[in-house]
Amino acid sequence: MNPILEQVVVLISSLIANTFSALAGGGAGLIQFPVLIFLGLPFSVALATHKIASVALGVGGTVRYMKEDLVEKNFAVFMFVVGIPAVILGSCAVVNIPEAPAKLALALLTIGLGVYSYLQKQLGQHYAPNHRDCHGFIVGGGLLFVVGFLNGSIASGTGLFATLILVRWFGMDYKRALAYTLIIVGMFWNGAGAVVLALISDVQWSWIPVLLLGSFVGGYLGSHLAILKGNKWIKRSFEIVTVLVGLKLLLG
Structure with missing residues (x-):
């Protein structure tokens, strides 16, 4: 493919993927990573390149949400302290994780998230703070730590x-x-993962500028x-x- 056409395809896919991701709370890898x-x-190389570019999604979302x-x-x-070590561990462990069973499990869990949200009609429609005691933060922190580990090791849908x-x-x-997802996960968790992956893997640096541009603009527009x-x-x-991310993981 012509290098200029490659840059155009990368830019358009990044813009679309990150706009939807910022609107939905994750899933930029549904389009951007396969492209x-x-x-x-x-x-x-695609994983490291995608992870670096995804930091701009968080920056774009942060600019709008601030x-x-x-x-x-x-x-x-709290989210920053819990997540950063988990992301670094996940990024370091990615080379040792069996890809097929990990993708299957993640696909089923991701589809389950969408089905659960659909069945709970009033879920997330009103702000009602909960589990803000010590036990609540321990359990919630444990759940976020697992998500942080997945964020460092798997490209699609952890947000x-x-x-x-x-x-x-x-x-x-x-x-x-x-x-919170765009600011903490998108900018800081993804930033930590991007640094680790850039150190242990090759990166397609020639595509990074257009990916960053598409991610930033998409993050702002989606937010x-x-x-x-x-x-x-x-x-x-x-x-x-x-559901789309889950199906993409199932079908490859």
């Missing part, structure tokens, strides 16, 4: 898990949960749509993207 492989990158009063500093620090944990366990509405449309739209987008 990188389709264009000829080996799995490990205009809203949705994020509590102490809770954001969706974080979003649902924030909604279901900690009682957030979808809009507020999305803010703007989420804030504009509200919890009902975010919930429906979350359900659609989780």
